Amino acid sequence: MNRTEVTESILAAKRRKKLSWAALAAIVGHSKEWSTAALLGQMALTEAQAKVVGAALDLSEEAMTVLQEPPYKGSLPSAVPTDPLIYRLYELVSVYGTTLKALIHEEFGDGIMSAIDFSMDLTREPDPKGDRVRIVMSGKFLPYKTY
Numbered sequence: 001m002n003r004t005e006v007t008e009s010i011l012a013a014k015r016r017k018k019l020s021w022a023a024l025a026a027i028v029g030h031s032k033e034w035s036t037a038a039l040l041g042q043m044a045l046t047e048a049q050a051k052v053v054g055a056a057l058d059l060s061e062e063a064m065t066v067l068q069e070p071p072y073k074g075s076l077p078s079a080v081p082t083d084p085l086i087y088r089l090y091e092l093v094s095v096y097g098t099t100l101k102a103l104i105h106e107e108f109g110d111g112i113m114s115a116i117d118f119s120m121d122l123t124r125e126p127d128p129k130g131d132r133v134r135i136v137m138s139g140k141f142l143p144y145k146t147y
Helices: 003-017 021-028 032-039 047-057 061-066 084-108
Strands: 111-125 132-143
Touching: 003 047, 003 061, 021 032, 021 047, 032 111, 047 061, 084 111, 084 132
Parallel strands: none
Antiparallel strands: 111 132
16 A cells, blocks of 8 residues: 555545535544544554554555655646646745745845744634635744765
């Protein structure tokens, strides 16, 4: 059983049991953002997390073992995403990436924002012109070493 097959099992069980990502996150014991990423194959669960979510979704022992293995991260199906929602995020980075880079470097110096020491919060923001998606990302700044 591979990561893709486990993800398909999780999605099928989620539909069958009518569970939300937030409900699964409560079972995993982590944020909905991290838990969703883990259950979609982008993070490794601990043994305890794999067992509780495995029991809730009726996953096999093998699937629970796969959930604990370090995944191949960043596995979009194509170099340029074709899904409209993911493409818009890609477009956002394409348009604002250099701006974010310039502002981060001005504020912090030469370095990067970590995607390892990282948190994210996604919420609905009511707006009379149509609800908005609010994404807050927080990554540790890691300066480049100078020699």
